[in-house]
Amino acid sequence: MSAPVPPGTGDRRRTRGIRAALGRIGAIFVKELIQLRRDRITFAMMAFIPLAQLLLFGYAINTNPRDLPTAVFVRDDSIFARTFLTALRNTDYFEITAVARSEAELDALIVSGAVQFGVEIPAGFGRDLIRGERPAILVVADASDPTATGGAVAALEGLGASLFARELTGPAAKLAAGEQPYEIRVHRRYNPGGETRLNIVPGLMGTILTLTMLIFTALSITREIERGTMENLLVMPVRPVEIMIGKILPYLAVGAGQTALILVFARLLFAVPIEGSLALLLALTMLFVLANLAVGYTFSTIADTQLQAMQMSFFFFLPNILLSGFMFPFRGMPAWAQYVGEVLPLTHYLRIVRGIMLKGAGLGDLRTDVVALAAFTLAAMALAVARFRQTLD
Amino acid sequence: MRPEAAAAGEPAAGPDVVIDVEGLTKSFGGRVVVDGLTMQVRKGLIYGFLGPNGSGKTTTIRMLCGLLTPDSGRGTCLGYDILTQSDEIKRHVGYMTQRFSLYGDLSIRENLEFVARVYGLPEPRRAAQEAIDRLGLANRAGQLAGNLSGGWKQRLALGACILPQPQLLLLDEPTAGVDPKARRDFWDEIHALAGEGLTVLVSTHYMDEAERCHEIAYIAYGELLAQGTAADVIAKAHLATWTVTGPDLAALSEALKKTPGVEMVTAFGASLHVSGRDSARLEAAVAPFRARGTQAWRRDEPTLEDAFIDLMSRSKDNFG
Ligand SMILES: Nc1ncnc2c1ncn2[C@@H]1O[C@H](COP(=O)(O)OP(=O)(O)OP(=O)(O)O)[C@@H](O)[C@H]1O
Numbered sequence A: 001m002s003a004p005v006p007p008g009t010g011d012r013r014r015t016r017g018i019r020a021a022l023g024r025i026g027a028i029f030v031k032e033l034i035q036l037r038r039d040r041i042t043f044a045m046m047a048f049i050p051l052a053q054l055l056l057f058g059y060a061i062n063t064n065p066r067d068l069p070t071a072v073f074v075r076d077d078s079i080f081a082r083t084f085l086t087a088l089r090n091t092d093y094f095e096i097t098a099v100a101r102s103e104a105e106l107d108a109l110i111v112s113g114a115v116q117f118g119v120e121i122p123a124g125f126g127r128d129l130i131r132g133e134r135p136a137i138l139v140v141a142d143a144s145d146p147t148a149t150g151g152a153v154a155a156l157e158g159l160g161a162s163l164f165a166r167e168l169t170g171p172a173a174k175l176a177a178g179e180q181p182y183e184i185r186v187h188r189r190y191n192p193g194g195e196t197r198l199n200i201v202p203g204l205m206g207t208i209l210t211l212t213m214l215i216f217t218a219l220s221i222t223r224e225i226e227r228g229t230m231e232n233l234l235v236m237p238v239r240p241v242e243i244m245i246g247k248i249l250p251y252l253a254v255g256a257g258q259t260a261l262i263l264v265f266a267r268l269l270f271a272v273p274i275e276g277s278l279a280l281l282l283a284l285t286m287l288f289v290l291a292n293l294a295v296g297y298t299f300s301t302i303a304d305t306q307l308q309a310m311q312m313s314f315f316f317f318l319p320n321i322l323l324s325g326f327m328f329p330f331r332g333m334p335a336w337a338q339y340v341g342e343v344l345p346l347t348h349y350l351r352i353v354r355g356i357m358l359k360g361a362g363l364g365d366l367r368t369d370v371v372a373l374a375a376f377t378l379a380a381m382a383l384a385v386a387r388f389r390q391t392l393d
Numbered sequence B: 001m002r003p004e005a006a007a008a009g010e011p012a013a014g015p016d017v018v019i020d021v022e023g024l025t026k027s028f029g030g031r032v033v034v035d036g037l038t039m040q041v042r043k044g045l046i047y048g049f050l051g052p053n054g055s056g057k058t059t060t061i062r063m064l065c066g067l068l069t070p071d072s073g074r075g076t077c078l079g080y081d082i083l084t085q086s087d088e089i090k091r092h093v094g095y096m097t098q099r100f101s102l103y104g105d106l107s108i109r110e111n112l113e114f115v116a117r118v119y120g121l122p123e124p125r126r127a128a129q130e131a132i133d134r135l136g137l138a139n140r141a142g143q144l145a146g147n148l149s150g151g152w153k154q155r156l157a158l159g160a161c162i163l164p165q166p167q168l169l170l171l172d173e174p175t176a177g178v179d180p181k182a183r184r185d186f187w188d189e190i191h192a193l194a195g196e197g198l199t200v201l202v203s204t205h206y207m208d209e210a211e212r213c214h215e216i217a218y219i220a221y222g223e224l225l226a227q228g229t230a231a232d233v234i235a236k237a238h239l240a241t242w243t244v245t246g247p248d249l250a251a252l253s254e255a256l257k258k259t260p261g262v263e264m265v266t267a268f269g270a271s272l273h274v275s276g277r278d279s280a281r282l283e284a285a286v287a288p289f290r291a292r293g294t295q296a297w298r299r300d301e302p303t304l305e306d307a308f309i310d311l312m313s314r315s316k317d318n319f320g
């Protein structure tokens, strides 16, 4: 054993301990920030992607669509039937595009998708109404897209008793003041539950953050490998954990910026409420951003090229969109899909963001989802550190 | 970890041996790239590492600094075990990669500050500024490293390498594509660093650089074929050489290559180097050509290049 060559006497370097580790993390952090700032296109995309997606999907996926095509089958020619149809149009939700002459025809129109609603006014509607027999108007809704029908059905049910105030005179006048003198029987087809009120904007926040965060870090290690800078980085005395933290931190800041941007626009353009605590929403959104950054970083330690890292990101992104409850109602999915959904960060974030924004949920209500997100993040980071290749073998 | 039985004629490892490795072997996908490499480098020496493309120079250097794990073999670098103490090695070794590997989208100053911070230097900004001044890069410190010319990139890379004050420098073809003046400056700097006690292992394809090394090693097909001072390597090749000048050298060269006893014919501009391993046999072989009197024949000392080309052709013979 030959004696180790002693380090130079004037060596005041600190290489051990927390301070030194923080110094190295800081070095990577500053370097990443500079590189980020210098990459003009990426920088522009950071602001552009969330806005473009929010506008595109926020408007394209309208959760409260109006002027829905409606077919009517009127078997009564009283003034009441005509008044009802006029009121129907005036809700703005229904646009009468077809007049059916039989029940079968009405049915066919709905099955073919030509109309979203079929409204059937029964024979003797006016007569029965005056007699106080509460005749039923049958509304058949194509609820395969429950969010599309929700608003319209609510408007229909809200027409109320005053509708026929002018027509109901004489002894029947008391009907106008009392309970709704007719019944609306809504028959939801294809998805009778129909209770999932997808709230697209909070959901969009989750999907936009998933995509952008994932890709940022997915490229971080593979980019170093492809540019040949990895060889230099590996020969420096910096630990895998330090590299990971230093590379993730700048994007946490980017994620915070994107979150602010999305929230402001969600409020300005879509008037989305925030029922719960804004601070809690921001804190948990940062946790979610961290989870995705960790996944992206893990991919980048597994992939050999930037292309592979991108492919992995999309492979991960798809189930996040499809099985998290963003696209389809979570409870409507088969059990296995729900199990898959439970391990995806977006699933938990959607519950958190919808809970806070729409239902005013607090930390206590969201406990399980917060714990799941945190566990997921730690697992991804541990995997990334374990997978990090410290040699070029 | 001193080898118990050092190969005959090699210096025994002492405390001033900085690199001491034995039987290093590395293969990629079943192909042996470095085969049982044993070498020792003493403190303060400039050690040249030569060999044809693909001979395993870069692979060896990477094994020395812990970037690659050898399949077998053992050894120490600065007294630290290359298999288990690569963290320690990384702190005290400066490795300049063959391909430029600083950040092209960071400026010169930012790159140097990054290095200073990662190595935990007490005042990173000042350390970077001093390096900039020493390199003579003061007026372009803000320029992106990726936009520098090849020669300046190499100077910057060397500057970044020595910034954390390493005890051993591993330079992998540091002067490839650098103009002769810049190359000379580069080597002056390397000699100055060695004068301060730094040990330098440098790979190169240039003969003039090989001659500026204190010791050289020649590696081909993963095997170390010769080691020692330039004079040693030439002497050990046991070559006899003639230099021919005059007209019709191309035709002469063709004829000589077919002559038994002549191992090597190399054209050097207006002259031809004719070498053989057996002096008497070579003399007999060239006698008929000399008798023609068309060209001037002169007995000559073999050069380092003659020795290397001979080593290469011999190892190829062994391979085939
Ligand atoms: N990571 C790797 N995977 C597979 N093969 C490799 C790898 N690294 C090196 N090789 C192969 O090992 C051999 C030796 O490569 P090495 O880079 O060590 O040669 P070298 O002596 O540095 O050559 P040059 O003078 O061209 O730089 C080459 O044939 C190369 O293709």
Ligand SMILES: [Mg+2]
Binding pocket: B057, B058, B059, B098, B172
């Ligand atoms: Mg090489």
